[in-house]
Amino acid sequence: MMQGMTRPGPWTALETGPDxxxxxxxxxxxxxxxxxxNGLYPGFPAHSAHPAGAAGAGGIPETQATTILAFKFAGGxxxxxxxxATAGHTVVFDRADKVIEIDxxxxxxxxxxxATAWEMARVLEHSFQFYRRTQLQEMSLDGKVRxxxxxxxxxxxxxxxxxxxxxxxxxxxxxxxxxxxxYFYDAMGAQFEAxxxxxxxxxxxxxxxxxxxxxxxxxxxxxxLDRRDALVIALRALDTAAETDTATGGVDRRGSVYxxxxxxxxxxxxxxxxxxxxxxxxxxxx
Amino acid sequence: xxxxPYRWVEAISNRREYIQNQLAGGSPIVALRYRDGLLFLTLxxxxxxxxxxxxxxxxxxxxxxxxIERLRMAAIEVAxxxxxxxxxxDVSLRxxxxxxxxxxxxxxxxxxxxxxxxxRMLFAELGRESDGDLxxxxxxxxxxxxxxxxxxxxxxxxxxxxxxxxxTQAMERQLASGSHAAADLKDALQTALDVxxxxxxxxxxxxxxxxxxxxxxxxxQLREAVIEAxxxxxxxxxxxxxxxxxxxELAGIA
Numbered sequence: 001m002m003q004g005m006t007r008p009g010p011w012t013a014l015e016t017g018p019d020x021x022x023x024x025x026x027x028x029x030x031x032x033x034x035x036x037x038n039g040l041y042p043g044f045p046a047h048s049a050h051p052a053g054a055a056g057a058g059g060i061p062e063t064q065a066t067t068i069l070a071f072k073f074a075g076g077x078x079x080x081x082x083x084x085a086t087a088g089h090t091v092v093f094d095r096a097d098k099v100i101e102i103d104x105x106x107x108x109x110x111x112x113x114x115a116t117a118w119e120m121a122r123v124l125e126h127s128f129q130f131y132r133r134t135q136l137q138e139m140s141l142d143g144k145v146r147x148x149x150x151x152x153x154x155x156x157x158x159x160x161x162x163x164x165x166x167x168x169x170x171x172x173x174x175x176x177x178x179x180x181x182x183y184f185y186d187a188m189g190a191q192f193e194a195x196x197x198x199x200x201x202x203x204x205x206x207x208x209x210x211x212x213x214x215x216x217x218x219x220x221x222x223x224x225l226d227r228r229d230a231l232v233i234a235l236r237a238l239d240t241a242a243e244t245d246t247a248t249g250g251v252d253r254r255g256s257v258y259x260x261x262x263x264x265x266x267x268x269x270x271x272x273x274x275x276x277x278x279x280x281x282x283x284x285x286x
Numbered sequence: 287x288x289x290x291p292y293r294w295v296e297a298i299s300n301r302r303e304y305i306q307n308q309l310a311g312g313s314p315i316v317a318l319r320y321r322d323g324l325l326f327l328t329l330x331x332x333x334x335x336x337x338x339x340x341x342x343x344x345x346x347x348x349x350x351x352x353x354i355e356r357l358r359m360a361a362i363e364v365a366x367x368x369x370x371x372x373x374x375x376d377v378s379l380r381x382x383x384x385x386x387x388x389x390x391x392x393x394x395x396x397x398x399x400x401x402x403x404x405x406r407m408l409f410a411e412l413g414r415e416s417d418g419d420l421x422x423x424x425x426x427x428x429x430x431x432x433x434x435x436x437x438x439x440x441x442x443x444x445x446x447x448x449x450x451x452x453x454t455q456a457m458e459r460q461l462a463s464g465s466h467a468a469a470d471l472k473d474a475l476q477t478a479l480d481v482x483x484x485x486x487x488x489x490x491x492x493x494x495x496x497x498x499x500x501x502x503x504x505x506x507q508l509r510e511a512v513i514e515a516x517x518x519x520x521x522x523x524x525x526x527x528x529x530x531x532x533x534x535e536l537a538g539i540a
Contacts, residue, residue, distance in 0.1 A: 031370075034363060040371055104524060126370045129526065133338050133362050268523075 031130035032123060032151070042119040062163060063087045067203030067241040067248040068098055068109035070169050070182055071211060071222045072196055073230035076265025077171040077180040079107050080234045082203070082242060083257055084249025085114055094249055099260045103128045106144060106172040107264050111201030112187075116164035120151045141174050145183055145191055153189035167200045171264050178266060196222055203241030203248035210237045227263070231272065232284045234261060239285055251281055297398050305426050308404055310449040312348030313511075314457060314485030317410045319419055319443035319467050320474035323520040323527065324410050327478035329486075329511040336516045338528040340365035340377050342412040344518055346447055349405030349426070357405055361387065374525060379411035383422045383430055392428030402426060408447035412518040412527050416467070421445025443467050448485045456488040457481050471531075475515060475539045479504065508540060 035041040068081040081098035084091060099109045100121045108124065110117035127147055131139045139147070148170055158164040170183045170191075183191050184198035192198075197211040214233050215222045225233070238259050242250035251258055258277040263270050315328040315335065326336045326346055336346045339361050347354045364386045369377045387407075395402045403426050411420045421433040423445060433442040443466070446457040466477050483504045487495045495503070513536050518527040 031366065034367065035370065038367060040367065122370065126366060130362065130366050133340075133366075134359060136334065136337075 031127040066201040073225040080261040082249045086247045109169040112166035117166045149189040203245035207237045312449040314448040315346035316478040317445045324518040327515045347407040353403045353405040388428040395427040453485045457485040
């Protein structure tokens with residue numbers, strides 16, 4: 001090979017020779033496989049098995065993030081999360097963004113370890129784009145839902161060692177059927193489709209009860225609520241979670257730090273502006 | 287046989303001639319800057335020829351479909367890996383072309399016992415500001431033609447790709463003679479289609495075809511082929527600026 005040394009970077013698709021060609025075409029649309037082939041797949045070095053708890057492997061306090069909720073309403077799916085990240089009893093960060101845009105019609109909310117969760121979100125975002133660019137078509141909805149499941153499953157060995165547990169929610173718009181779809185997962189990667197609402201994180205028991213109550217006896221089911229009423233319930237639920245759960249952040253009105261709330265529907269994703277959240281907090285929550 | 291230097295040069299020259307003949311019939315591709323971003327246009331019969339590579343990079347190619355696929359896949363892999371491990375801002379057409387594609391193409395072309403890539407590509411990158419736009423043509427032997435000289439700073443607001451050098455020159459002359467950077471999408475489409483026709487009609491050096499000849503040729507071609515056009519939009523709401531134009535946006539362009 002005359003010019004072999006001048007070829008930099010991960011370059012599997014252009015390597016000549018039958019072996020390289022076989023590797024490159026084995027999983028042509030799988031971005032995670034591409035990362036793995038190049039030794040770039042995210043993971044954490046685990047030195048010793050360690051029981052799950054406030055401290056992760058090696059006794060390093062693990063940063064965690066906490067209450068997220070999502071439910072279907074008249075205008076699509078609303079997804080919201082508080083802003084606090086904690087490690088043991090310490091508040092690490094009060095501006096964490098736990099509701100993440102994955103593509104034009106997909107949202108992921110994260111509870112658990114942000115280091116793993118944000119990396120999962122990045123892999124997921126790139127996977128969908130990589131699929132679209134290489135295969136010249138969008139990945140199907142089922143394919144997207146399954147992709148997150150697979151990432152969680154890949155992370156299982158770390159979870160068993162007490163690091164990097166993530167329990168996400170996934171909301172998307174079914175562009176074929178024209179309906180909103182909502183999924184929740186467990187840490188092993190099982191996926192469940194939610195009929196009306198889904199919650200996750202340490203503050204979620206309270207939120208789950210509130211959403212159950214509102215959906216059943218609240219006068220109107222969540223599905224029929226307009227944007228403002230949906231927002232009021234979401235913010236009240238997060239406020240309730242913050243009241244009892246130390247790992248869930250409330251509203252810092254002095255610093256103007258409000259929960260992150262996003263809506264996904266047929267038109268795409270919209271992020272609710274702080275002014276709107278501030279107004280509802282002032283009039284409806286406190 | 288190729289141990290002797292002269293024989294090697296002769297073999298390379300035969301190979302070049304063979305590939306150039308194979309590429310000569312390709313439908314031209316026109317890329318130009320317009321008011322809202324960059325526009326790519328070509329006429330295609332059966333295969334797609336314009337592709338998304340990354341958030342702000344698009345590609346058009348002529349040649350063998352198998353080779354175009356491998357190069358396209360490689361470009362997407364390199365860009366996506368860089369975008370994932372560093373950030374989307376670190377993905378640059380200059381580096382993709384000069385450090386990844388060009389050396390690989392040259393190596394394949396000059397290894398006489400391996401197959402060369404039968405493909406010629408035109409890449410465009412949408413800059414953060416309009417003076418950062420870049421058009422790069424990469425040939426089967428790895429040679430690069432960037433629209434902006436040695437440092438790939440874009441001085442020309444266009445890039446073209448065609449089967450022969452005469453076609454390329456005729457199209458570039460036409461684009462250099464007018465200004466289209468402020469044109470809206472409809473005017474830019476019309477300009478691009480006109481330049482495409484000039485490329486299509488040019489067979490050898492000489493006077494460019496007149497407006498009537500161009501209109502007649504275009505009408506004839508549009509009966510059998512369709513306009514394929516994509517844009518990299520500067521004001522796109524999401525990070526990916528690439529968008530395939532809808533049929534209604536192409537209506538009335540002829």
